Amino acid sequence: MRLRGIKLRIETSQGEFGFQYEFSRGLTVIRGSNSSGKSTLFNCLMYGLGMEELIGGKGEKVLPYAVKEFFVQGETKIMVDTSEVFIELENSRAQSVTLRRAIRDSVRQPKLVEVFDGAHLTAGVELGTPKPTFLFDPGSAQKQEGFFQFLEGFIGYQLPQVPTTSGGMAKLYLQTIFAALAVEQKRGWTDYIANAPFFGIRDVRIRVTEFLLGLSVFERQAKRAKLDAEAVLIDSDWRKAYDTLRQAATANGIVIEGLSTTPTSTFDPTTVLLVKSDGKLKTSLADQVSLLRAEHSLLGEKAEAYGKASGAEAIQELEAASSELQHLSVLHERATTNLTLQKAALEDLRVLFAETSEDLERNKTALKLRNLGAQMELTVAVDHCPTCHQEVDDTLLLGIVSGPQMDLNTNIEYLDSQRRMLQNQINGALEEIHQSEIALTEVATRLAKTHDYRNSLRGDVSNGAVESRAIVRRQIQIELELSNLQAFNAQADALMVTFGEVADRLAANQLDRRALPRDVYSQADLSRISLFEKNFRSNASSFGYESADIKDIRISLDSLTPILAELELREIRTKVQTSLTADSSASDFVRLIWSYLLALYQTSSTRGFEGHHPGLLLMDEPGQHSMRSISQHALLQLLSGQAGLQSIVAASFDENESVFKEATAGLDYKLIQWEGKVIRPLAT
Structure with a gap:
């Protein structure tokens, strides 16, 4: 997927304000000072894509007041009447769409995203009839009218079902994927895949990495989840049949012996005994029926002789x-x-x-x-x-x-x-x-x-x-009991067939479960992870990582993150530490994040190892913690040199011209910059 352009349109009593920019298919550098609106542009881009959860919340509240309340031009404070953002996208099938989302509007709500066919921003295609889609409400990632469902299809994704913390399954939502594609300035550089919204997905960072690398684990997880669902249904059907038999048996004073309360794959109906019990003696149903019939016959003889x-x-x-x-x-x-x-x-x-x-x-x-x-x-x-x-x-x-x-x-x-x-x-x-x-x-x-x-x-x-009412009453009771026992016996026979069918289903389920690979990752998956590890180490070396010996770094198969001596490589946060070799300085940890995110694309785009990376990286202020300009140059150089990767980097370069020139020297990139504030009259 490619981002072709962005436009912010603000209507005021003094005319239209905002900004409009186009992005390169390769590297685009957005340069601006810390107060010029660089992050405003980045956040509007995220908002227009429906991904503002990655920058701290839902809806227009995550955006600065300048795009929804008022902004200052010179000495004049200008109030915002209405505002909206346009985003132009292109997918791998060369289809172009333009998204329009209101920020401040008396009619259109922020949960509405209008989708127009055609390249409105870069080719001037007129806006036709929009396709309305909705955000954040239930179904936005499943229903045809949901925006995330639309965007998933536009990219060409078919997102898998993954385990949740509650034990069920849920979609690997698109917002979690974008957490590995877009890094905002404030909290985005605190983890390898930071700011992924919480949807109850278990180990979401691992699931995102597995998806982008194209690991086959999801197929096995889907099969295992299907078998788990079948197992739950098997257990439910068995218990339902058992409860039905037990209730009927209790009503007839019958004890069940030799029948498990839980499903078994080796069910034998001949081992199940149904007996009458008075607490001391137990009588089989057949014997009980014989005894009742004999008593009924004896009562008949008594009735004839009663007179x-x-x-x-x-x-x-x-x-x-x-x-x-x-x-x-x-x-x-x-x-x-x-x-x-x-x-x-x-x-x-x-x-x-x-x-x-x-x-x-x-x-x-x-x-x-x-x-x-x-x-x-x-x-x-x-x-x-x-x-x-x-x-x-x-x-x-x-x-x-x-x-x-x-x-x-x-x-x-x-x-x-x-x-x-x-x-x-x-x-x-x-x-x-x-x-x-x-x-x-x-x-x-x-x-x-x-x-x-x-x-x-x-x-x-x-x-x-002359005729005994007692004998007649007892005969009626016996006939009623015989009828109940016969009905119960027929019901029990039918349920024995049900138990046999459930047992066969359980045996098949267990056989299929044993056929699943025992290891989490297949040999093909391990090859992808090995390539990912090599790309990561190569990137870290290029970026000047110094906190540990790079050749000793591995990608953990448990967390799919870099480890050294089984300790995850992270930032040094305290002065007291048990293993300096396993930690990284603040700037070195940011280098690790660069290496990790870029390695995801490099691995996914390698011939024979194709994954699901959409070929898009957005970075806001990657030069954290006074990063050396030589490291920033190495990052931009690698980004610009990746065929098929669109990267958009917003940075201030310490507001130093020499740092900017050193970081971008000899690179092929498109520069977006402005004087003063990013919001200005659209006519200019």
């Missing part, structure tokens, strides 16, 4: 029912008491688990603080008093308990094992409670049925009925 039965036989049946009722009442009371005790024990286990977890975290925190103190060489962190030099006990319980005490590491291991044991006990208690609830339900059902049967027998005896 001929003597009163003594009826009373004997009533006494037997009453005895059974008393027995079931005792069982019900015991089951209720047992369930109550189990729930109380579960609550005690949960309290112990919470206390153990709290103690474990306290000990881990104490150990962390001690280790940090040891790294800072604090004597108290190595169990010695800094005043009297006597030994200090490594415990949180000094003076509370007597006798031998465990040190922090041993205590952490002990508490961790205790917590795992308590968690297992809690899981076992939950299962026992579930079994007890099923048994209690079964006893309560039998108690209710026997109670109804006894009451019906009493009616039969008192009325001298």
Whole structure:
């Protein structure tokens, strides 16, 4: 992508003001003093591209007051009525568009970006009917009407999905890519890829580097993310089927045995047992159906002989029912008491688990603080008093308990094992409670049925009925129970098929997961990273980096940033440091950032290693910390010599003509500069 030109138009009561400039396809140097409006031009450029988040916020509030409130011309203070910025872009397919975005306007909001076809600024193409797009609202990076979605397509990108800090996936938003393409003056030179907006992307700097270098990691991440999503769905489907079976089983007083609560790829339906339980005895469904049918048949025989039965036989049946009722009442009371005790024990286990977890975290925190103190060489962190030099006990319980005490590491291991044991006990208690609830339900059902049967027998005896209502009631109950068991059995058979299908899906998922490469980067990726490392070291040498031996610098495979002896090369920020060889002076750290950003393009543009760099670099005041002019010359020379790279550098060159001439001597570049302020009447 190329930036062809920029125009700021400000309407006032005294006419139109602003500026308009065109950029070179190679190196463009914007020269201006620190108060002339150089950063105003740079910030307007970022604002027109919708990338003002890189300079500190969203909307027109990031821009100076001179473009939205008032500016001074000579001795006159001129108020801004309306203002807008135009940006002309060209992509690799030679398509040109002109963007228009309002800064101050009574009608058009700053979230609106109008897209016009054609080169309005450089070729004078008339503005036709705009395509309206929107910024920052939900969907601006996904919907067709969103500006970032438009810009992504215009550049030719198809941005990948990347992991987020919340465990999901999100698009690698275009603003994060531009953090490696555009460096603003205030905070941009504080990190290799600074000011990337926060979108909850995990390790965003690494993801941006991987994308620009064209590493294949995103394909594997996409496959792994797809498998992870499938695994979540598999787990959900299994648990849903399990919960359905468990609810139906509980309603029928049935216990499930041999079925895992979590998905398994080796599911065998013949190992699953569905049994009736009264808390003591367990009966298979087939046996339970046989028993119920036998009872129903026996009741039929009793019904036929009932009219001929003597009163003594009826009373004997009533006494037997009453005895059974008393027995079931005792069982019900015991089951209720047992369930109550189990729930109380579960609550005690949960309290112990919470206390153990709290103690474990306290000990881990104490150990962390001690280790940090040891790294800072604090004597108290190595169990010695800094005043009297006597030994200090490594415990949180000094003076509370007597006798031998465990040190922090041993205590952490002990508490961790205790917590795992308590968690297992809690899981076992939950299962026992579930079994007890099923048994209690079964006893309560039998108690209710026997109670109804006894009451019906009493009616039969008192009325001298020829046909027993008790027998009829019990037969109806048996028929209803048989119907429920048959329905449950059919439902269970269907769910066993579902479990088998889910198990097959899990097996396929695990097979595909094992087929994924174990290493983060493929051999092709490692070759790209190696080339990136060579380009980085070469750049650092060209820029005069001196804080460490350049040949010892490596690109870390963990962070994709420069390291020396496994320490990331950064700026020296304190006078006390543990390893001078692993740090860089302030100006040297800026040289590292130059080297890093330029190496991203160099690697991405190498034949056979093509990546996704758009061929654009924007730098505001790269000569930080009184950078030597020879280093600035080396930077501009490398930028101007990169075929296919458009670089725009805004700098004051210490407001010194000799520094400017030395930094740009012999270079092919386009110069943009002005006298006074950058905002002036557009007519001139």
